[in-house]
Amino acid sequence: MPVEEFVAGWVSGALGLVLGHPFDTVKVRLQTQSTYRGIIDCMVKTYRRESVLGFFKGMSFPIASIAVVNSVLFGVYSNALLLLTATSHHERRLQPPSYMHIFIAGCAGGFLQTYCLAPFDLIKVRLQNQTEPRAGRGSPPPRYRGPVHCAASILQEEGPRGLFRGAWALTLRDTPTLGIYFVTYEWLCRQSTPEGQNPSSTTVLVAGGFAGIASWVTATPLDVVKSRMQMAGLGQREYQGLLDCMVSSARQEGLGVFFRGLTINSARAFPVNAVIFLSYEYLLHAWG
Numbered sequence: 001m002p003v004e005e006f007v008a009g010w011v012s013g014a015l016g017l018v019l020g021h022p023f024d025t026v027k028v029r030l031q032t033q034s035t036y037r038g039i040i041d042c043m044v045k046t047y048r049r050e051s052v053l054g055f056f057k058g059m060s061f062p063i064a065s066i067a068v069v070n071s072v073l074f075g076v077y078s079n080a081l082l083l084l085t086a087t088s089h090h091e092r093r094l095q096p097p098s099y100m101h102i103f104i105a106g107c108a109g110g111f112l113q114t115y116c117l118a119p120f121d122l123i124k125v126r127l128q129n130q131t132e133p134r135a136g137r138g139s140p141p142p143r144y145r146g147p148v149h150c151a152a153s154i155l156q157e158e159g160p161r162g163l164f165r166g167a168w169a170l171t172l173r174d175t176p177t178l179g180i181y182f183v184t185y186e187w188l189c190r191q192s193t194p195e196g197q198n199p200s201s202t203t204v205l206v207a208g209g210f211a212g213i214a215s216w217v218t219a220t221p222l223d224v225v226k227s228r229m230q231m232a233g234l235g236q237r238e239y240q241g242l243l244d245c246m247v248s249s250a251r252q253e254g255l256g257v258f259f260r261g262l263t264i265n266s267a268r269a270f271p272v273n274a275v276i277f278l279s280y281e282y283l284l285h286a287w288g
């Protein structure tokens, strides 16, 4: 099984993560708290209360973990394509796989990555939602002191299953949308690249950026449900399950609730995924 796709996926995931984390914090807060009037209001309040560091809350942990998840995604995707089409990454420009094969391989990558992603994503969301200023003398400490303390507290208070809160919503969110992600990327690359040639860096950047947007636009409704289910039990509303979360969110806040965070998600998705695909392609090219 070729492993370089896993390593390239890890490096590119880490680069994308640093670039995208401030956008991600604003998105998570908009989706789960109703104290903000919009993106700018959320950014201003975060900056005033928590300084620039507020945007980077919960990042140390995902930089190690989400990068591993990206490595699983790209590694499984590439190896699934190898199984389906018997072509390696380098052979795929001369013998391009069908969009159906790309979609299936993307869904397989999306499905398997959620097993690693679920607990990491839960911890990230819980830490990002702590809006207390940095602990100073006299101010009460935040509920979670960091990722390890957060994981230990969830285990203690909610049991091992607590770490997988929202995992179903995550699986439903990621399986089809990662199929869409890779199909969009390949389709855009093929549109502007002569047959048999490698796409230029500009093409990779643009195709990667739009692939990110396409996947996040389709993922946003379930992203909202997933974030709410992950926050449930923390003084926020408890849900009976995924359907209950969808129905009660729609009843209380209207259908627009499923598009919360769409603008910030798309603004984040372009640069993050442009960098992910560029560094991924670059590394695989450099390793020959």
Ligand SMILES: CN(C)C(=N)NCCC[C@H](N)C(=O)O
Binding pocket: 013, 016, 070, 173, 174, 177, 178, 181, 212, 215, 216, 219, 269, 272, 273, 276
């Ligand atoms: C749920 N969706 C839509 C995705 N995971 N899409 C792939 C993007 C991967 C990248 N790490 C990012 O966070 O944008």
